[in-house]
Amino acid sequence: MSAMRLAVLLAGVIVLFANAYSVLTVLxxxxxxxxxxxxxMVVVRAVxxxxxxLARTYATQDRILLLGEPVALIALLITxxxxxxxxxxxxxxxxxxxxxxxxxxxxxSSVFTLGFTLPHTEGSRIIDFIAAGTGLVxxxxxxxxxxxxxxxxxxxxxxxxxxxxxxxxxxxxxxxLIRHQLVGTVDNLASLFAEWERWAADVAESHSTYPxxxxxxxxxxxxxxxxxxxxVMDAAALTLAVDPEGAPIEARMCVRMGFTCLRDIAExxxxxxxxxxxxxxPILLTEAQFDEAYDHLVSxxxxxxxxxxxxxxxFRGWRVNYESVGYAVASKLNAPPAMWTGPRRLFRGESMExxxxxxxxxxxAGGVTGAILGGPGPxxxxxxx
Numbered sequence: 001m002s003a004m005r006l007a008v009l010l011a012g013v014i015v016l017f018a019n020a021y022s023v024l025t026v027l028x029x030x031x032x033x034x035x036x037x038x039x040x041m042v043v044v045r046a047v048x049x050x051x052x053x054l055a056r057t058y059a060t061q062d063r064i065l066l067l068g069e070p071v072a073l074i075a076l077l078i079t080x081x082x083x084x085x086x087x088x089x090x091x092x093x094x095x096x097x098x099x100x101x102x103x104x105x106x107x108x109s110s111v112f113t114l115g116f117t118l119p120h121t122e123g124s125r126i127i128d129f130i131a132a133g134t135g136l137v138x139x140x141x142x143x144x145x146x147x148x149x150x151x152x153x154x155x156x157x158x159x160x161x162x163x164x165x166x167x168x169x170x171x172x173x174x175x176x177l178i179r180h181q182l183v184g185t186v187d188n189l190a191s192l193f194a195e196w197e198r199w200a201a202d203v204a205e206s207h208s209t210y211p212x213x214x215x216x217x218x219x220x221x222x223x224x225x226x227x228x229x230x231x232v233m234d235a236a237a238l239t240l241a242v243d244p245e246g247a248p249i250e251a252r253m254c255v256r257m258g259f260t261c262l263r264d265i266a267e268x269x270x271x272x273x274x275x276x277x278x279x280x281x282p283i284l285l286t287e288a289q290f291d292e293a294y295d296h297l298v299s300x301x302x303x304x305x306x307x308x309x310x311x312x313x314x315f316r317g318w319r320v321n322y323e324s325v326g327y328a329v330a331s332k333l334n335a336p337p338a339m340w341t342g343p344r345r346l347f348r349g350e351s352m353e354x355x356x357x358x359x360x361x362x363x364x365a366g367g368v369t370g371a372i373l374g375g376p377g378p379x380x381x382x383x384x385x
Contacts (some may be wrong), residue, residue, distance in 0.1 A: 009094025016134075021382050023080060027141050030209050040079045041072040045215065049334060058336070061346065062221040065334055069215040079141050083113050084138065088131040092124060111135035141354060151217055152206040159199050160218055160228045166192070168354020169222035170338030173234025175292040178300045186302070189239065190248035196232045197250065197257045203229075204261035208268040214333055222352065224335040230326045233258040234340055237318035241311045242297065242304040259322035266325045270334065273325040279317035284327065285340060287312050297353035 022037035048068035052061040088107035093100050106124065108114070110131035167176035180186050203225065207213045218224055236251035236258075266273050275279075293306045304311070329343030330333075337347040340356075 005094045005096070007094075008090050011088045012090025012092075012094055014089065016300045019080060019083040019087060023138065025143060026076070027145050031338065037079060037083065038076060040075040041212075044068065044075050048348065052334070056346060058352070059221060060378060062336075066217050069212055069217075072215070073146075073212060077138070080138050080142075081111065081135065082109055084131070084134050085363075088127060088134075091127055095124065096109055096129065101164075149210055149213060150212055152202075152210065152213055155197070156203055156206075156213070156225050157223075159195060160223050160225050161220070163228050163232070164220070164223060165357075167228070167231050167235070168356065169220065170224065170230045170336045170341075170354060171231035172240055172339045172354050173231045174252075175356075176231060176235040177238060177297060177302055179356070181297075181300045190234075190250045193232070193236050193248060193250035193254035195259040195317070196229075197254045200229065200254070200257040200261040204257075204264040208264045211268055214265065214269070222336050224330075224333075224338070226326065226330045226333055226335050227338045227341050228348075228368055229258055229261070230322070230330070230341050231338070234319070238293070238297070240318060241315035242294065242306055244303060244314070247302055255318055255321070256301060259325070262322055262325045262329060267327060269329070271328045271332065273328070277320045279315075279320060279346055281382060283316055283320055283323045284342065285319065285323065289340070290315060356385045 019037065022035055025031070025035075026038065045068055048065055048071070055061045055064060058315055068146040085104070085107050088111060089100070089104045092106050093103035105130065110134055113132050163176075166179055167173070168179075177186075177189075180189055233255050236254045239247040239251045240255070263273060263274040263275075265271075290312050291308050294304070294311060298304055306314070311335065322341075329340045331344060334346050335341065337344045338350050339351060
């Protein structure tokens with residue numbers, strides 16, 4: 001065996017081991033994995049993001065982004081198969097196959113189990129058996145991977161969809177409290193916060209293990225898991241800030257688990273964040289925006305035992321734990337431009353507020369009266385952060 005063939009053989013073995021390592025860490029090892037093998041997914045996401053910039057409306061942008069992650073998953077499978085064929089081509093040529101094109105044909109025939117090319121030596125037969133097994137295992141693992149992925153996706157989206165009737169679409173924290181007050185279900189906030197604490201723990205585990213879940217968008221264009229999480233955390237923080245005596249203990253635990261979830265995801269996606277911010281550190285949400293939401297809570301009859309100025313100090317102390325990382329994740333995922341969820345370069349500063357449903361009731365004469373539940377939703381003078 002010549003020195004050149006030996007070098008090519010070693011290069012092929014390295015490629016195959018790198019490919020196998022990528023498959024193991026992405027599909028089997030329960031921990032987030034990144035590397036040069038997954039780079040095609042990054043490229044696909046960037047292409048879809050740039051394509052969405054060309055659209056004029058949010059609905060069109062969302063339809064474009066909706067396809068991004070499924071295409072990225074297909075690109076990852078193609079990458080693994082391509083590297084397997086390339087690696088076995090190098091190995092086949094290195095052990096003595098006469099022509100490089102013949103080695104490529106033999107490797108492709110074996111990986112895809114087509115069998116149209118016969119091995120040339122005893123060593124080639126062994127390599128072909130390994131290559132055929134590799135191709136089958138790659139496809140089988142990817143097929144088994146998708147049900148796991150979509151099972152976690154369905155668990156996530158159930159509570160996100162349920163939140164739509166409680167906090168609007170896209171979700172907004174103050175709206176969540178206002179709607180519960182208007183329909184007399186404030187006592188249900190404790191169970192809601194407890195549900196979202198468990199939900200955040202599930203998302204922290206599944207989405208940091210399988211980062212593709214982060215980019216899979218909700219079935220409804222205005223819903224988003226990250227927007228919903230920020231809205232629930234804002235609602236919990238508002239409850240603790242404006243009425244500490246009446247706030248359920250579940251609100252505190254929900255905020256805690258919520259920002260723990262966001263930080264786990266930030267570590268998995270390499271988003272920097274402050275691990276121990278001070279309660280009086282500045283945040284992007286302004287006091288004027290908070291005061292406006294506070295006034296709407298008061299108008300709806302929500303209990304506020306603290307004045308707005310004092311409540312703002314406490315709310316900022318809670319929000320500083322999750323605002324910056326929440327904004328970064330929402331921007332990275334191109335989430336719907338909801339209120340209090342940060343700026344979006346992709347959506348050109350657009351900010352959408354939730355619309356309350358029409359409250360239709362029969363009048364005394366047997367007709368039907370209609371009014372927006374609790375009056376029109378708040379319309380800030382400037383796009384909220």
